[in-house]
Amino acid sequence: MMIRPKGGGKKMGHTLLEVRDLKKHFKVKSGILHAVDGVSFTVEEGKTIGIVGESGCGKSTLGRVILHLHERTDGQIFFNGEDISDVSHSKLQELRSDMQMIFQDPFSSINPRKTVSSIIGEPMKIYHTCSSKAEYREKVLDLMNTVGLESRVYNDFPHELDGGKRQRIGIARALAIEPKFIICDEPVSALDVSIQAQILNLMMDLQEARGLTYMFITHDLSVVKHISNDICVMYLGTAVEKSPTNELFQMPLHPYTKALLSAIPIPSLHHRRKRIILKGEITSPVNLKKACRFAPRCVYATDRCHCEEPELREVRPGHFVQCHYVEEINCGAASQDR
Structure with a gap:
């Protein structure tokens, strides 16, 4: 069974969820673990934002903080224009009817x-x-x-x-009280490939029929391409690139995003994508210093990258990248039509 093309969806334009500089730190034996560290994005009603990155980058923690399954360390969360960063128990119960979650493992998440x-x-x-x-x-x-x-x-x-x-x-359980927003935490990663397509098609059908808004968390870029309108790429707790889905696949700008895309297999015996093999050690998320977190694995890194943290900035309309040298790396393509 094939995944059908994603439809245009309902053109609503209303921002349902906004996350501003959201942080979640955990105290561990050796210091402070920066699970989510300054992530910002918006999701329009009836649309889907894909959150991608390798295991341990903070994707699932981000979703749980938005739903108050973990309480934030800092930052703000707005739902339907209302600040829900700090809510009472009664207000949280009310929010639960509008915000639900589909978990990764379909067996351990049900009784x-x-x-x-x-x-x-x-x-x-x-x-x-x-x-x-x-x-x-x-x-x-x-x-x-x-x-x-x-x-x-x-x-x-x-x-x-x-x-x-x-x-x-x-x-079905997530839909039971007719929510507006659903966080999908790797909902197909534990399923067979043939079943994955069925579940993705079902979720897209439900979105069109009910006007649902999704936050789709996954490590599989080939999956997120079919369901998302926008994609946020995370690395060690931060967003390193945010862009509309089509533009991200056609013109990735961050070195980490390029490496992720190069790992997507092509189902052909005659054409092979050139793989970008990342080398170097992954930075520990505990007691992080003010530096580019991808620098130890980046071939373009300079001394500046190891001592100064880059900001997430808009280098094309709607396309944000966290890199000091994004224009130089992409030969000026990122600054065109700005």
């Missing part, structure tokens, strides 16, 4: 002791959205049909189903 219907219907019970058992059953069955689950598995347990069906349960 193995509950049936399919109980898992999907639990948010409805918490928020008292059904007035009778008949309405509850009808809504659960409707959600199951929406995500492609047969009614015969209504009373089945998760261990009786395959990975694709389990992830459909997670999607």
